[in-house]
Amino acid sequence: MTRPDPIANRHLDTILRLLMWCGLLGLWLFPLIAKQFTDEVQWSTMDHVFWFFMLAIPGAVIEVVSRLTSNWAYRGGVVIALATSFVITWANLAVGIVGNEDNPINLVFFGVVAIAVFGSILVGFKASRMRWVFLATAAAQALSALVALQAEPFVWVFCGITTALWLAAATLFGRAAEAQTVAGTPPA
Numbered sequence: 222m223t224r225p226d227p228i229a230n231r232h233l234d235t236i237l238r239l240l241m242w243c244g245l246l247g248l249w250l251f252p253l254i255a256k257q258f259t260d261e262v263q264w265s266t267m268d269h270v271f272w273f274f275m276l277a278i279p280g281a282v283i284e285v286v287s288r289l290t291s292n293w294a295y296r297g298g299v300v301i302a303l304a305t306s307f308v309i310t311w312a313n314l315a316v317g318i319v320g321n322e323d324n325p326i327n328l329v330f331f332g333v334v335a336i337a338v339f340g341s342i343l344v345g346f347k348a349s350r351m352r353w354v355f356l357a358t359a360a361a362q363a364l365s366a367l368v369a370l371q372a373e374p375f376v377w378v379f380c381g382i383t384t385a386l387w388l389a390a391a392t393l394f395g396r397a398a399e400a401q402t403v404a405g406t407p408p409a
Contacts, residue, residue, distance in 0.1 A: 279303040298393035349398035355391035
């Protein structure tokens, strides 16, 4: 069995990280450019600053994770979890998931993201434990649909998709834990 080339892996990591940062920069610049062509984009300076941090924080987390682990399943779990958290937060702040952004029911969706964030911190970001955190997060997301029983069907679809994404992250963390066990590293 041939071992993977560590230099090629580092080269791929560098390319992927560069693509990620270029993509995040493009997302950050999009509203700035759009403002030049339409009056529909009414962002203040603080909106742009907040948008910067919404993009930079997940990017920084992915950067750190990619430098700390070469386990692609763990990395994939982190990317899916961050992307799901980002979409929930962005949708909730921009227009609200149920009704508008001022609807207090939307706080439930921030609670789901909080379970993922604080649960991950509590388990020390260990793959075997992160699997359970994201299974709990998926359950909380599925239950969040119950608070929106009288909402439009979009909310049910949104909750279904995000629940599936949380489950995908849990599965990837489970695979990362199994890979650690197979490699002889005690599971965390």
